[in-house]
Amino acid sequence: MGIVTPDFGLLFWMTLSFLIVLFLLRKYAWKPILESLKKREATIEASLLSAEKARDEMEKLKADNQQIMQEARQEREKLLAEAREVKEKIIADARSEAKVETEKMLNAAKLQIEREKIAAVNDMREKSITFSIKIAEKIMSDSLDNNKKQKAYLDRLLQEIPWQ
Template sequence: MDLVTPGLGLIFWQAITFLLVLFLLSKFAWKPIMSSLKEREETIEGALRSAEQAKQEMMKLKADNEKLLDEARAERDLMMRKAQQTADAIVEEAKEKASAESSKIVESARLAIQSERQAALEDIRKQVATLSIEIAEKLLRNQLKEERAQRELVNQLVKESNLV
């Protein structure tokens, strides 16, 4: 059983070695390890704070973007309404111009028709007068073939004219 239980001297030297290693580690290793752990912890906390700030800024930017989008939509709607009003005004103006132009054309055509009608009536009057003269001439020639008829006509015209 001696093999299983350690001796008192061995336990003493192991305890002293352990305490010495513990002292050396606490003197030289624990401080740098602890300071690096603390530094790492602070870095992580700083990164978390930065992440939280970035998250807050992202939310603020998102809100600003939404506001800008709403403003852009409102401006777009306003521009669309103005464009529609302008288009309606242009269409209305074009209708009015077309109506005025068609009225001018109708009036011009009416005047042209009226002047053509007057010219045609004047031409018909001239033709009727010419035909009347020709018919009268032919009738007079037939009636005045004899000399006696010619004299009677001259005497009758002289009486009617009150020259005698």
Template sequence: MELLTPGIGLIAWQLLIFLTLFFVLRKFAWKGILSALKSREDEIDSALKMAEETRAEMAKLKSDNEKLLAEARAERDEILKTAKETSNRLVEEAKAKASEEASKILEDARETLAQERATMVDGLKKEVASLSIGIAEKVMKKELAAKGAHTDLVNELISEAKLN
């Protein structure tokens, strides 16, 4: 049991060495250790503040980026809307112009057809008149082959002319 219980002298010497070491360390090392710990604590606080500022700046940049994306999307939608409206307007204008030109071409064709019809009718009238005169001439020659028939025809025409 003696091994387990230290002697009073040993305890006293250990206490004296501990207190001497404590005072020496306190006198020479304690300030350096405390200043190093304080310096390290200040560096950690500074790093934490910088991390918080960086986090806040990143959050601000993220919100700015989202805002810019929203603006870009809105601008894209506006451009697409304008392009669609322009496209629709151009299509409508092209349809109207095509319809107008088709109507004009149809009207021109009708006028041309009417003119050609009138020309054909005039030509037919002239041809019918020419044929009628030719037929009448041949009939007259045949009927008026005799000399007395001419005189009878002239007298008859004169009497009809007086009636009119």
């Protein structure tokens, strides 16, 4: 026979050795190989489950992070709104207080002006009276030489002065 076509004996021994190797592999090596493959499959499956859990956990954490960020934004907006309100209140209070203080100062100034006006009028009145009395003394001393004329003049003046 030729190189390309095998002989019957060669085929027989090749088949027999293949079956013996197959039997030995099945008897001694097949179970450990299958167990090793099952362990590897279980490890891969556990890794996939773990990766799936990790991905789900990441999604959950991402959603939680988004929620926390949203709450933080809302809290920031709330705090900013409160700060604006407090600022406006402080400004309004300061304006109100300044207005009240200005009113007090204006009233005090008006009162002071009125007092000074009254004091000036009283001072002028006193000076006028003093001046009038001095003039009257001069006139009287010149025109009233005797007691009778003086008494008659005083009675007439007393009747003319309105008593309040």
